[in-house]
Amino acid sequence: MSLTNYGMNRRHFMQHMATAAATVPAMNFLSHVQANANVLKSSQKSCILMWMGGGPPTIDIWDLKPGSRNGGEFSPIDTAAPGVQISEHMPETAKVFSDLSIVRSMSTREADHGRGRYYMQTSYVPNPTVVHPSFGSVVSYELGRNRKALEIPAFVSVSGGGGQAGFLGMTHAPFSVDSSGRIRNEPSEDSRKRLPGRLTMLQEIESGFINSRRGDLPTAHSDVYRNAVNLMTSRQMAAFDAARSDAGLGLEAESDATREAYGRNGFGEGLLMARRLAQVGVPFIEVNMGGWDLHAGVFDTLKNQRLPQLDKGISALTADLKQRGMLDDTVLVWMGEFGRTPRINQNVGRDHWAASWSVMIGGGGLKNGQAVGATDADGVRVADGSKAYLPGDIWATVSHAMGIPVNTVHTSKRGRPMKLANGGTPIQELIG
Amino acid sequence: MSGSGNLISSGWFAVTIDPPFVRATLAGTPLAVCTELSTCFLAKFLKSEFLRVLNEDGPTKVVMARTNFKAMDMIKQLPFFGPSSGIIRLLAGALMFAAAFKSGVAIADEPAVAASAETLSLNEFIDAKIRQNWTDNEIEPSAIADDEEWIRRVYLDMVGRIPSLKETEAFLADKNPRKRSIVIDELLEHDDLVRNLTTIWTNNCIGRGQPQRVSRAGMEKFFREAFAKNRPWNEVVVDIITASGHFEENGAVNYILAQMQMNDEAVQLTAMTTRLFLGLQVQCTQCHNHPFNKWQQSQFWEFNSFFRQVGKIDHRKLDPNTGRQVDDFSEVVWREFTGPVYYEKRSGLMQVAFPIFQGQEVDPGVGVDRRAELAKMICNAEEGQPPQVALAMVNRMWAHFFGYGFTRPVDDMGPHNPASHPEVLNRLAQEFADNDYNVRDLVRWIVATEAYQLSSKYNNSNEVDNPAAGEIPMFSHMYIKSMQAEQLYDSLITASNAHQSGNADWSSQEAQRRRWMQQFIVAFDNDENDESTTFNGTIPQALMMMNSELIDKACSTERGSFLAEELASPGKETDKISRLYLAALGRAPDRAELGRTQKFINAYGPEKLKGFQDLFWALLNSNEFILNH
Numbered sequence A: 001m002s003l004t005n006y007g008m009n010r011r012h013f014m015q016h017m018a019t020a021a022a023t024v025p026a027m028n029f030l031s032h033v034q035a036n037a038n039v040l041k042s043s044q045k046s047c048i049l050m051w052m053g054g055g056p057p058t059i060d061i062w063d064l065k066p067g068s069r070n071g072g073e074f075s076p077i078d079t080a081a082p083g084v085q086i087s088e089h090m091p092e093t094a095k096v097f098s099d100l101s102i103v104r105s106m107s108t109r110e111a112d113h114g115r116g117r118y119y120m121q122t123s124y125v126p127n128p129t130v131v132h133p134s135f136g137s138v139v140s141y142e143l144g145r146n147r148k149a150l151e152i153p154a155f156v157s158v159s160g161g162g163g164q165a166g167f168l169g170m171t172h173a174p175f176s177v178d179s180s181g182r183i184r185n186e187p188s189e190d191s192r193k194r195l196p197g198r199l200t201m202l203q204e205i206e207s208g209f210i211n212s213r214r215g216d217l218p219t220a221h222s223d224v225y226r227n228a229v230n231l232m233t234s235r236q237m238a239a240f241d242a243a244r245s246d247a248g249l250g251l252e253a254e255s256d257a258t259r260e261a262y263g264r265n266g267f268g269e270g271l272l273m274a275r276r277l278a279q280v281g282v283p284f285i286e287v288n289m290g291g292w293d294l295h296a297g298v299f300d301t302l303k304n305q306r307l308p309q310l311d312k313g314i315s316a317l318t319a320d321l322k323q324r325g326m327l328d329d330t331v332l333v334w335m336g337e338f339g340r341t342p343r344i345n346q347n348v349g350r351d352h353w354a355a356s357w358s359v360m361i362g363g364g365g366l367k368n369g370q371a372v373g374a375t376d377a378d379g380v381r382v383a384d385g386s387k388a389y390l391p392g393d394i395w396a397t398v399s400h401a402m403g404i405p406v407n408t409v410h411t412s413k414r415g416r417p418m419k420l421a422n423g424g425t426p427i428q429e430l431i432g
Numbered sequence B: 001m002s003g004s005g006n007l008i009s010s011g012w013f014a015v016t017i018d019p020p021f022v023r024a025t026l027a028g029t030p031l032a033v034c035t036e037l038s039t040c041f042l043a044k045f046l047k048s049e050f051l052r053v054l055n056e057d058g059p060t061k062v063v064m065a066r067t068n069f070k071a072m073d074m075i076k077q078l079p080f081f082g083p084s085s086g087i088i089r090l091l092a093g094a095l096m097f098a099a100a101f102k103s104g105v106a107i108a109d110e111p112a113v114a115a116s117a118e119t120l121s122l123n124e125f126i127d128a129k130i131r132q133n134w135t136d137n138e139i140e141p142s143a144i145a146d147d148e149e150w151i152r153r154v155y156l157d158m159v160g161r162i163p164s165l166k167e168t169e170a171f172l173a174d175k176n177p178r179k180r181s182i183v184i185d186e187l188l189e190h191d192d193l194v195r196n197l198t199t200i201w202t203n204n205c206i207g208r209g210q211p212q213r214v215s216r217a218g219m220e221k222f223f224r225e226a227f228a229k230n231r232p233w234n235e236v237v238v239d240i241i242t243a244s245g246h247f248e249e250n251g252a253v254n255y256i257l258a259q260m261q262m263n264d265e266a267v268q269l270t271a272m273t274t275r276l277f278l279g280l281q282v283q284c285t286q287c288h289n290h291p292f293n294k295w296q297q298s299q300f301w302e303f304n305s306f307f308r309q310v311g312k313i314d315h316r317k318l319d320p321n322t323g324r325q326v327d328d329f330s331e332v333v334w335r336e337f338t339g340p341v342y343y344e345k346r347s348g349l350m351q352v353a354f355p356i357f358q359g360q361e362v363d364p365g366v367g368v369d370r371r372a373e374l375a376k377m378i379c380n381a382e383e384g385q386p387p388q389v390a391l392a393m394v395n396r397m398w399a400h401f402f403g404y405g406f407t408r409p410v411d412d413m414g415p416h417n418p419a420s421h422p423e424v425l426n427r428l429a430q431e432f433a434d435n436d437y438n439v440r441d442l443v444r445w446i447v448a449t450e451a452y453q454l455s456s457k458y459n460n461s462n463e464v465d466n467p468a469a470g471e472i473p474m475f476s477h478m479y480i481k482s483m484q485a486e487q488l489y490d491s492l493i494t495a496s497n498a499h500q501s502g503n504a505d506w507s508s509q510e511a512q513r514r515r516w517m518q519q520f521i522v523a524f525d526n527d528e529n530d531e532s533t534t535f536n537g538t539i540p541q542a543l544m545m546m547n548s549e550l551i552d553k554a555c556s557t558e559r560g561s562f563l564a565e566e567l568a569s570p571g572k573e574t575d576k577i578s579r580l581y582l583a584a585l586g587r588a589p590d591r592a593e594l595g596r597t598q599k600f601i602n603a604y605g606p607e608k609l610k611g612f613q614d615l616f617w618a619l620l621n622s623n624e625f626i627l628n629h
Helices: A006-019 A024-029 A091-095 A113-122 A135-142 A189-210 A217-232 A235-240 A256-262 A266-279 A298-323 A391-402 B004-009 B039-047 B069-077 B086-100 B111-116 B122-136 B147-159 B165-173 B179-188 B191-206 B216-228 B233-241 B253-258 B267-278 B297-307 B370-377 B388-402 B422-434 B439-447 B485-495 B506-520 B539-547 B549-554 B562-568 B573-585 B591-602 B605-621
Strands: A046-052 A076-078 A085-087 A100-106 A155-158 A175-177 A284-289 A330-336 A357-363 A409-411 A417-419 B012-018 B021-026 B029-034 B051-057 B060-066 B310-318 B325-334 B341-344 B350-353 B521-523 B531-533
Touching: A046 A135, A046 A266, A046 A298, A046 A391, A076 A091, A091 A298, A100 A391, A113 A135, A113 A330, A113 A391, A135 A155, A135 A284, A135 A391, A155 A266, A175 B539, A189 A217, A189 B539, A189 B591, A189 B605, A217 B539, A235 A266, A256 A266, A256 A298, A266 A284, A266 A298, A284 A298, A298 A330, A298 A357, A330 A391, A357 A391, B122 B422, B122 B439, B147 B165, B147 B179, B147 B191, B147 B439, B165 B573, B179 B191, B179 B439, B191 B216, B191 B253, B191 B439, B216 B233, B216 B253, B216 B506, B233 B267, B233 B370, B233 B388, B253 B310, B253 B325, B267 B297, B267 B388, B297 B341, B297 B350, B297 B370, B388 B422, B388 B439, B422 B439, B485 B506, B485 B549, B506 B521, B506 B539, B539 B549, B539 B605, B549 B605, B562 B573, B562 B605, B573 B591, B573 B605, B591 B605
Parallel strands: A046 A284, A046 A330, A155 A175, A155 A284
Antiparallel strands: A076 A085, A100 A357, A330 A357, A409 A417, B012 B021, B012 B060, B021 B029, B051 B060, B310 B325, B341 B350, B521 B531
16 A cells, blocks of 8 residues: 555554454553654754765765875865865765764774674674664664654664664664665555454463563564554654655655755665654664775776765755754764775775774764864874774764763663763764 | 593592592592481482492492482482582582593593493583583573473474474374474474575575575575485585585585675685684684784685685676676686785785695695695694584584574684583584584484473573573573574464465475565675675564565465365364464463453454454464564
């Protein structure tokens, strides 16, 4: 069934809830469904993470080294932020750079894809005895819980499967969708009608197993089902589909011009969806862009494929959020698992490099339009006198911008205290 | 005395009972002495099956006490010996002491002991070691799983699906006390065991996604033949690392092709080979020496240099319909490579590495097939250890059955990451290697352990045994495992009897399952060819279970479907309800459940059929269905 007549089906469903046989336990199971679905206050904070899977060569994008043997083929250009230069292949982004910033002195320690991804997303290095939550799950836990009107997951991941909820529990795991916004396996008309009855019986069976003392998984299963039912009966699903409008939610069908501006590719479509999700109150949206593992032919690929899409997407999103008055409430973060070697290898590629690289951050009411930190002339280390930053510092900055107390401590399943963002500190220059 | 060394390492020690003293001795050296012994206790203790009298000489007895926890349980149950009594401390202390001795410590000085002692069998040894750990941690194991719980688990683990209604009913009705070992024997010969192992190892080798220019069919065929013939695992590993040729004619090459997605000087192939077949994570040592890992950067590149003669040709052909060139087959070929490989240290210094494995160097010159040379050495053991290939396989296989291996993760073994039960791991690996790397025997050993028989319901004392919270596993109850996507698919087919109505052959069944699988795959698009799956207990999986065509089909009442046949057959309504429970969960409902379910069905009035459908939907969607317990 299509999403367009979804609202009617929700009513239909609710009616059935009231009349179908033996629905009383189901009402309990479905208590969230009846939550108020009014438009959420626009002042709610969101974070949009642009995840560059594979490890982007930040030396060719945000921190160019003209004149160095490591400099590569590209030249820097001026941006709207005085004194801040970025790659010549990012001209549109340069124009909106007064709303963005770069942290140029990231020095992380993991240069393996899996470990680097884990480290950047959780602020912790992998540890066999505990699974740390990705920061999206932390935000879901901290902010999503209190957004009673939010019926869709508080952590949405577009075009990727990154991240895990770890000890915060499955209900805070990322909800993965592809950039088309199509949700697989939506219920048919018949399934919707029968859902209340089925859930009654399901709850009966599930609670027996939950009470049989077998650990957390049986309960987690039932929690995830509750979230799935909330999702599939929610009008907020409209946020996933750029073609849908819902005046009550403040969503319009996106015009061709808007879609064109974001870029008609996975990344652009993902960012547009991210904006719509932020509008309905989703606090953390991750949009994935892959293809950065450029061990060979780095400059051609950047110039002809990656950077044009990236430039369009970032600039359109920034301008759109600003024009809608959402930019101060929406933190933008751009990062991958690591940067790439300053040295150019024999295949005209760059390999994995974590010692000195850049992360972009913007919006969120931060003091933008600046480059924080620096690398040395060849980009091989953090410059003398420049503070080196860890992923925890980035996430602490995001926490600050979103109103999550930076001194928050979570507890692992084993009872170990786990500091938010691994005890990172907000970057002073950005929080002002 | 041969076997005397084993005697100690396998958990036997000498206890001299000389009332009112009990002395535990090893090689004539007293280990512990206990005086708190009453004659009454002695009488019972000596009669128990856990002691064997070796030498009776007047009032002094030399006996062997076995580190079996049933003995401990028995002692604890004796009214005049509380749990903290001296004898338990004595035994536990002596046992720990004995266990600390490496095999090879002779106690031949005590001829009486050595002469009549038997070496503990492998399974007695494993059970004893695992029990020892429970005592040390003062926990009680869970009860033995009942037939319903056990049969479902053993099917899911061994053959990758739940038992069919027929199989469950036959097992539950069987009165033979040996029926569990009979089932294990049957499943070891079952086609679905081959299918299950093939799925697992194909996924291990090439992932679940669709790497470029790799033939899944070829890889599956290779493993299917290997597991059907129960080929020795070391030979399978050698075939894989030395493979060359056409990707369908020699399916083993697909492992290598899947690691050659990028032109990376065989870096990925090096890292994956050590992880998968040696249980060692060395990818970090590509760039630097690892602070904890015993592998150094030089070793990474030395191992890498064995794979530098791997070449690949992607063939293309003309598509007669479109007139365009399209992908044909790929093959692994010999590539000329001699001399060392070069790598860069962090300091920027260039280094050379020659083909060296475990200290053995191979001639780096012309005409030497380095992979063939590596094959000769890959199963060599390091001093005092079982072969790494055997350790890696045992650890993976154990993790398959228990949800957790002896190390976490299973493929990161080494001194920096000590095993939870090192003696069990080492003994299993050594016996696996000595037993010609027989995979089916390894499976048999694992499912025959006491730990595997335990219920997943925990008790008050072993609730702390919770590896999901990061604790080191003690295997005192079965850990719950979420079904893998393939297990779920095959189990849905089994529960709804869909395989009976269709007559699809192996390859078309595989293809159907694979098409269905693809909805869950998310590729990471990097040189490690990583992927993740959204079949991970989150919302997309729940939506699939609630609304997909697959579930509609499973709950269909069309002619010939499972529900249609069940409901049309004669019999009481309560029997039909019970059979639906049995088909989905492998157990009948209890009385209260049955009553509530009947009420539920009755509420559908004239649309009773829909009521049964919705019941079956709920059973298949339940936590109890999807969690292998």
